Amino acid sequence: MKKIIAVDGPAGAGKSTVSKIVAARLGYTYIDTGAMYRAVALKVLQSGQPLSRQLVNNIDIKLDEAARVFLDGREVTKEIRTPEVSRGASDVATVGYVRERLTELQRKMAAKGKVIMDGRDIGTQVLPNADLKIFLTATVEERARRRLAELEAKGLASDFAQVVKEISLRDKQDSEREIAPLAQAEDAVLLDSTALTIEQVAEKILRLAEAE
Numbered sequence: 001m002k003k004i005i006a007v008d009g010p011a012g013a014g015k016s017t018v019s020k021i022v023a024a025r026l027g028y029t030y031i032d033t034g035a036m037y038r039a040v041a042l043k044v045l046q047s048g049q050p051l052s053r054q055l056v057n058n059i060d061i062k063l064d065e066a067a068r069v070f071l072d073g074r075e076v077t078k079e080i081r082t083p084e085v086s087r088g089a090s091d092v093a094t095v096g097y098v099r100e101r102l103t104e105l106q107r108k109m110a111a112k113g114k115v116i117m118d119g120r121d122i123g124t125q126v127l128p129n130a131d132l133k134i135f136l137t138a139t140v141e142e143r144a145r146r147r148l149a150e151l152e153a154k155g156l157a158s159d160f161a162q163v164v165k166e167i168s169l170r171d172k173q174d175s176e177r178e179i180a181p182l183a184q185a186e187d188a189v190l191l192d193s194t195a196l197t198i199e200q201v202a203e204k205i206l207r208l209a210e211a212e
């Protein structure tokens with residue numbers, strides 16, 4: 001059984017939904033690194049202060065077993081999912097000292113093993129020795145459809161064209177940034193989820209995890 005699983009890919013590919021299912025089936029801990037970049041962005045937006053090393057070094061981010069997110073002791077699980085925070089997360093994620101701090105925290109969180117961690121740079125930078133690496137993709141239209149459904153379920157109004165635009169911009173910024181860009185690790189398994197259900201993707205990852 002693989003002890004550490006890394007899942008990377010662009011926005012809306014289904015990483016977090018699938019990773020939560022795999023974690024539950026294997027009795028693993030799920031670590032959502034995107035939520036950590038989102039928490040930094042929320043702190044910047046709410047504090048009214050510019051991003052600084054001090055702000056990042058003093059930030060307290062906790063993820064619990066139910067994938068709830070706490071920023072400086074306050075639950076922000078829902079607040080970090082707005083399009084404004086998505087954009088902010090992609091912005092703070094280009095800054096070297098933000099990535100250094102969060103990477104350090106993420107490695108500590110994974111140290112006990114039996115984890116599935118998702119993000120953009122997990123297989124390439126954060127956990128290069130992961131036992132199994134997955135690169136999960138889907139067409140931008142399919143990813144936008146999924147993200148639109150998620151936003152609507154949360155009562156956040158949006159439209160398809162707008163979501164396609166936002167996702168494409170974020171993918172571009174995430175893939176083209178200089179530090180730890182979104183990229184498929186050489187030893188990652190590529191999974192295209194465009195025509196697959198969540199359950200089918202989870203099954204594929206479980207089979208790979210159980211393979212010797």
Ligand code: CDP
Pocket residue numbers: 010011012013016033034035037038086089090091093118119120121122170174
């Ligand atoms: O859920 P979604 O795929 O839309 O995004 P997310 O995983 O919550 O990540 C939000 C943003 O954080 C991304 O657009 C990236 O810019 C950044 N991120 C990153 O740079 N590195 C990671 N390991 C995870 C997220």
